[in-house]
Amino acid sequence: MRIFIILLLIFFMCGSKPQKLEVKMKRKAFVSGQFYPSDKKELKETIENYLKKAEVLEIKEKIIGILVPHAGYPYSGGVAAYSYKAIKDKNINTIIMLGPSHQATFEGFALYGDGFWETPLGEVAIDEEVAKKLKSKCLLLKENKNAHNYEHSLEVQVPFLQTILKDFKIVPIMVLFPKYEECESLAKAISEVIKESKKNIIFLISSDLYHGYSYKECVETDKRTLNYIEKLSPKDFYNALLRGEVAACGGFPIVIGMLICKNLSEKPFVKVLKYTNSNEVMGVSSGYCVGYSSVIFTIPEDNRQPQKKEEFTLSLTEEEKKELLNIARQTLTSYLKERKIPDFKITSPKLKERYGVFVTLEKHGQLRGCIGYIEGIKPLYEGVIDNAINAALRDPRFLPVSYNELKDIKIEITILSPLKRIKDLKEIQVGKHGLFIKKGIYQGLLLPQVAVEYNWDRETFLKHTCLKAGLEEESYQDKDTEIYIFEGLIISE
Template sequence: MSTRQRTTFVLSVCLLLFFSIMNFCVSCNSQEKDIRRPAVAGQFYPASATDLRKQIQQFFQAAKLVSVPGRIVGMISPHAGYIYSGWVAAHGYRQLEGKKYETVIIIAPSHFETFSEISVYPRGGYETPLGVVFVDEEMAEKIAAQSSRIILSNKGHRQEHLIQREHAVEVQIPFLQMVLKDFKIVPIVMGNQSYENSQTLGNAIAKAAKGHNVLIVASSDLSHYHPYQEAVDIDSRLISYVEKFDFSGLAEAISKREVEACGGGPIVATMIAAEKLGAKKVKILNYANSGDTMGDKSRVVGYLSAVFYRQMEKNPKKKEVGIDLGLSKKDQEQLLEIAKKTIVCCVKGEPIPKFAVSSPKLLEKRGAFVTITKYGRLRGCIGSILPMKSLYQTVQEVAESAALHDPRFPPVRPDELEYLKVEISVLTVPQKIQSIDEIEVGKHGLIIRKGYSQGLLLPQVATDYGWDREEFLRATCRKAGLPTDAWKQPDTEIFVFSAEVFGEE
């Protein structure tokens, strides 16, 4: 290469790096711009992450964990300052412990900004002292596409040029951050809470969310500034409509001012969407007002926590997952012991012992995943897909990685060890398929690959969520960071594998 050619090459590389850095900076600045900063931290709830966690944990300790015999699809939660309504809100959010949701759709009223549409925050995220929760942009777009009444906008969300800033979406998020992992949000503010708008929004959410694992939260307080007993009477009438799942009756009562709720539209929209998504039952978890929480009963505000749920089948059959690879009960017990001892030792910083293994099945080369849960919630999951090492060595390595190196979670702490449960999935070799008709839900896990993006979901994930084949494909695309319909594209590769799945009781 001549001197001129070398100079030209170096200049080209420098220019490429320069424009790449500039594009990266523009992208970062754009993303930063779309993050809504906390508007009421330090007012409605503590601005310190430590103090906020401590306060919510105190609320949870005081809230009863009740039996909700089904899948929670929607809920009503108050949005006053935490010292007033946090105790009531905790009754609802505590029921979500150990649950998994892809997306939480939060519907709130607009207290300070006037507009006629239903405003869906389109991108970026909402920040609280506990971190940023990102917007499910795809779901937001799908909801907005259902009606011209629904717009992608920062109306009702924005803080610029407003004397008072909206709080009704924001105050729900720290509770969600305390009980859920790996979820996104769709923040929605209703400028006009007419019954027509509530119907439009409820139907739009139901259509957009079909086949997805979503939770819908109606952010609302009840009656405002009545004497204590008068407030209780008014709120009791509203609660009776909720208990009967009578959203049309509730909407009419609100229009006639027989009952009060600053988020009446969000409540009605949530009830409509939840019903269309299969929720037929209601459970009232807690009612109180500011006279109960703060003592002054002359002018109070009412607070309600309630959930709408899809009832479980009576005596459901246990769903079979994966396949039998011939591991004996003793083999399974030894692998669980290897995984658990490895986790304990690596978390405590102690040497991992050498394990005496003689079973031919454990000496076979196999891929495997180790899943760690705490109180039923995912705490770490790492695996090796291909059979590179003997099964027991694979389990040992991925157990350590799941405990210490899952990028979604902080490393497991020694004080958590007694609360952890371990599940192992021993894998077959993935096979590329030509048709999605080859996928058997319950038997197969999926790998979807397109370009440099790849996502994997284990067989038990589909059965845990009750997905059908296409829902499983969409979820795996989402895991890969791809559009949920990427599985339909000709350059997308789909692989299936199966697993023998077992764990601690």
Template sequence: MSSRVRPAAAAGRFYPADPVELRAAVDRMLAQAPQPQVEGRVVAALCPHAGYEYSGPPTARLCRALASLDPEIVAVLGTAHFAPRPGFFLDNHAAFQTPLGEVPLAAKQAQQLLQAGANIAVCAEAHAEEHSVEVVLPFLQRTWKKFQLLPLVANTQDLADAQKAGRALAGVLKGAKALVIAATDLSHYPPLDVARQVDPASLESFIVLDPDFLWRTEQALMALGAPNLHCTWCGKAAAAAVQTAASCLGADWGEALACVNSADRGGDHDRTVGYGAALLLERGQKRQWPTERLTQEQKSELLALARASVIASLRGKKPSPRLFSHPLLNLPAAVFVTWTKEDGDLRGCIGTTKAQDTLGNAVAHYAVSSACDDPRFPAVTEAELADLRAEISILSSPQPARPGDIRPGLGVIVRRGRRQGLFLPQVWEQLPDREEFMSHLCRHKAGLDADAWKTSGAELLTFTVTAFKEG
């Protein structure tokens, strides 16, 4: 073996070192994996990087979905468990060795990445004992006869760095027959019940192709202080970089293929690790935002939660942040909760435009705030709560707008200096005329002149909502 070939570091530990045994093990898992239905052009993917006993089945399922591809270059982004400093790191060898043979590196594209100025450097030390890229290779070798590898490992807590690396990677691969893979595990070491609440939410945050949302999801989940939850992603920087690269290369859709954990494979139920597989595709249509896919059952649960939270607060029991059984309720969301009387008159409305807390906890918090802390009204009493109706509005991310963009159906935020005001889309029902709608927003909510929204110093933002209410 040439000194220019990186020797296998994980063979015998994460997967069999004997070529015959390894080939048989991989082929068996590929044969047992169901064939996913793939709609659209595959741009990128996600798979685990653990020992085959645990990560093999989801990786096999992914490779079944990739089998019809014929990539010339496969970029695999893993976690840098041994990097001496922050950054994204390439290897300086000519090939990676596994028991199934050598995989040549894409030297030209590696050199182009180094010149891209994206905190990407060569660091053989980061790759020498690293398993996160290597463990994926035997599956890829049994899926395709020939490809070049572009191996990157990430060690950064900086989202901007991850996005910059993703854009650089997309620039290098644009126009090539290429595939980008994030090799990362999910949650580390929570008990089984926590893993089953956290991991599906994390996977949802990957397939929406929004690195900022993935980052905020991890922050929101970690802030809950779930027992023994060390992280929700082993390689969130790699995942965010792959999301960024995929979007730049045309992906507009994500599909989860598998979400399992070590306990599913006979591991300790009190200390688990999560494993997922997913595809990022180009379909020509954007995937619905997770909160737009809430079922009626989930909406009913949230409305019941809003009412129960107010009752508990009025009885002196402030609701504590927690995880929920439905993964969509564990994703960060911007929420307003509105209480109205039976005749439709407003009784309280408070919320946030920032998706920081998970949906379930945001609903609980703002249900109490809108009932008890709206400065326009006295606090709701438990006796009158039975005659009030709750409405929950989940906001999309506000987008910059011009005066001509304002129309019924959109929520609007107006800002000038330190003053700002917000109207939910539901306000159009009372104020259907645009001029009247905006003048009320400026005067009564933002404390501005009625025509301030038309001036050059005003900032306008619009948003949509997913809204539902008690009957």
């Protein structure tokens, strides 16, 4: 009987297909009890208390990413809560987490591509499907769990995510010192995965700001850093990091986040929800100081490409108009005196939208300079900064404006609607439209107010625009001449 049983067991063992036993790696919490409470109840109550105190207005745009600090909860937890409250209860399936490595060194980017992460609040699964797709699109992204094992920058974010979201997964990625092109490579892969996936995927950047022993320097440096982030110019921010002009331990993850925003939409937007530093949190004005901020990255909810409109619908409040004129005036004052461009804190979303813009300078009623961008290649306020300087110093028709002249200079800003090509000249309405004429390598533009000032009719307006382009005045009648109209919102001192 015993022999029969043994033979039967051998039969079933040999005849059965061996089952592969797959064991998933589980990353244990490393800084639990140090950076945040190790007791489940205390941890949950701590986070909920931070969230309750964070006051965040409704965000109408689609949030595609957040920036949060990673110090111990008593220092930065209250600040981090602002970004987390903004995405609380959103239907988010996966968070691609980008954090700086404070411990490990490695080449490329370090991925934790499968298994689970554990905190006192439970386990969170890795989104293995997204991780695999990212690895296939970015060869610099390599499986490297060891780089994550003793790192706190991403671990401290997980309990917050567990508190505000349900049924989500994560993809943790560590970043060290990548070249700009490497940042572009990873950002491109993440952007493509987000676009291609049916899941709602966002990115998370973990970063503190200034680290040092001066409270004053902390505030000044962090203001400069956040201004750079709001401009959403990743190459400029990357170079500023290398120069030491800005400070963020997660600076390179921030660059990657900026690039993702630019890849996903023509009209991304950055909003700083909260800023403070460790000295302010502790109620002291000296000693070691670290800056913390909560930032969200958004795009239009439907993310449709902006359509060119026949009617110019941009409207600015009186305060926004005054702000643009003030930006132009302060830029000229600072740049003509010290060759420095002031830092401007822009809060209005409209001033960050992209429009063509011209700056006109007049002195005693006479033109002193006028240069601009025909199309919206930069945010509006940046276009005003650039062209205030260009009109003062780079209009080839005039000598450069001097600092001593500024008291006599009047500033006018014209914001342009998108260009519209026309075939029928009757579409041109003098007093409403400006003209842009192009033929071969020749092109010229006249603003809407020019025809009004000189009391021109439509034909005269066309002729003068041709002359401005360096063409014969009748060239507007030629078949290969392109004629465009636009509207302008005029703001004057």
